[in-house]
Amino acid sequence: MKGRRGRLRLALAACAVYALLLSLSLHARSAQPRGEQATDVGRVVSARVDRTVTVRSADDARRAVLEAAAEGRKVSIAGTRHSMGGQTFYEGAVVLDLKRYDRILAVDEQARTVTAQAGATWADIQEAVNPLGLSVRVMQSQNLFTIGGSLSANIHGRDPSEGPLIAAVRSIRMLLADGSIVTASREERPELFRAAIGGFGVLGVILEATLELTADEVYESRTSLLSYREFPQRFEQAARSPDTGLLIARLSTAPEHFLERMYMTEFRRTGLPLASADRELKQDRAVELTRFVFGLQRKHDWGKSLSWSLQERLFRSEQGGLVTRNNAMRPESDFLDYRDAQHSDLLQEYFVPLSRYEAFVDGLRALLREEPLNVVNITVRYMPQNGESALSYTASEDRAALVLLINEKRSAARLERLERLTQRMIGLAQSLGGTYYLTYQPYATLEQFRRSYPGWTELAAAKRRYDPGSLFWNDWYGKYGSEEGGGRR
Amino acid sequence: MKPMKRSALRWVMLSQNAMTLGSGIVFPFYLIQIKEIGGGFAEYGIAYGLFTICSAFLNGWFGRSSDRFGRTPLLLIGSWGMAGLFLLFPLATSIAQVYALQIAMGAFGAMQRTCEKALLADLTDGEPGRGEKIGRYQTGIALFSGIAVIAGGFLIDYFTLDLMFYAGSALLLASGLLLLRVDERGEEGQAG
């Protein structure tokens, strides 16, 4: 470099070249598709959405919906994104995130109801009603989900006398595609009520819901070990008993008794006053330890055996323990805080008539011996008949609900295989008069979907009526719900 | 001669501080960038490894070149080259593109690291209190890399990753401009 002059010239030249490159880069970037990547806890499906709007008021939601409509964009709706089948996003859509719309609006002690905004979680509701000696009627095994997401999946839980969530809903308030806000209940707009609950966010935004509550009670837990053959009868007996408050069973995935041994935990009503058990809502206990054992279970067969024998020991020591309903309905641990770069914990659920339970488990075992999957654990719950929702999964009779937790690598080859196996498992359930849960991976074929959910035509009809422009949309609906079966965008 | 060297050292330090700041504010977010386009920890490891390994092979060569052509020209190419590459990161849409960018980054990084050390040695050669000077220099660098990572952590909440790359790029350009103030006579004896 020669002298001041030369250096000044060099600096100017560098700046000029840089300015040129910078503007080229900015220009190229602006030509790229805009948006952000959206996915769910399963992380097997994702899409590039236009933007995510945080909803804090009904006005926020209405504004976002009308803006999206004016821009010609679709609207997807998201709670805590624990659905796993693309129900919360769509390519180029505006996603409404409801998690911050989460106030508990009213608890009516007399009528035993709670009214909450859709982004509130079961944990929020439990905190509001526990001091009043009240409890949620139907919820998942964990309490971290939003009310809106739970309604739209029409979820179910551990109380064998309670149907899916729709059974405990008084009414919902919904924001529709035209910006109007309406009420839906069994009396008012019953077709909207039936279609929106279990309708995965394609009819409009659920803003608020009024849900029925029940009394908090003291339960005594009893766990018994049994074989899968004797299980259906014992399970049905326990489920039908008026003494049973909650009921949950597990099927062993340990290699030495793979899908053979089971245990069943009954939470029996004691009639004792609430004060006789710890009424304070408990926090997760021993999370790190459970997480560690769960990690072993996920990775190794011996981990599955270890976990099974540890649980046996735990149940023996807890036999006869007293617990309130509210505490029994809190999670033992949030295993889902699992953020492996390559693997996902994936759930699947199959509903089979109790009379065909044994045949289903035999079929499943044969299938998994032939094509092994890393099934970490299997829980079994009791689902009473209920056909209120258009997309009901127990419309015709009581069913056993088997949840498989599968740990799988998210590589294209592994997921293709999982898709194929899932279709076989759905086929197995269907051949025994059963069905599958829509919330999880979108692997069912269109034929399988239509066979299991003939009420899809009812949802489609409600959609024509309440959202004729197909503003509310998501990946899952694009694949299964639309009348052309994935054709229209 | 002495004051010349002292002021040269000061400009080198300023320039390299800007460099540290510019590359440091995006560094923690490479992983996000890689995730955005569908990679995971393994891809992150590869990307980072490519950068280091590529520079490993080129360090010796650039060191020799700097003996021939002088340190500052190579340092200049290093920082302006990286400034240019940073403009490409927001445009990357596949892992392969990120890998390619990382290899190129490795080359410019090698230029920068080797020449920075050599220049530092030149400018402190035969000086009293050499260790102290280098210590002071390193203090500045360490301070700025800390500031960069902290600032990056705060800024990423408000700006997109792309914007961070543009900001980083501008700082790298500035780093080169500051380098132009390094008085050649200060280094000439050793470099030429």
Ligand SMILES: Cc1cc2nc3c(=O)[nH]c(=O)nc-3n(C[C@H](O)[C@H](O)[C@H](O)COP(=O)(O)OP(=O)(O)OC[C@H]3O[C@@H](n4cnc5c(N)ncnc54)[C@H](O)[C@@H]3O)c2cc1C
């Ligand atoms: C670990 C785990 C355990 C689970 N356990 C159970 C269980 O025990 N029983 C069970 O039945 N299910 C269970 N599920 C499934 C879960 O209940 C559903 O996926 C539920 O939808 C999750 O709620 P969310 O808030 O995450 O909803 P999201 O996944 O965010 O959304 C689910 C659907 O609801 C729609 N939606 C969300 N909010 C609104 C709104 N305000 N208005 C309109 N539509 C809305 C979305 O568009 C989407 O279609 C479990 C899932 C996981 C991952």
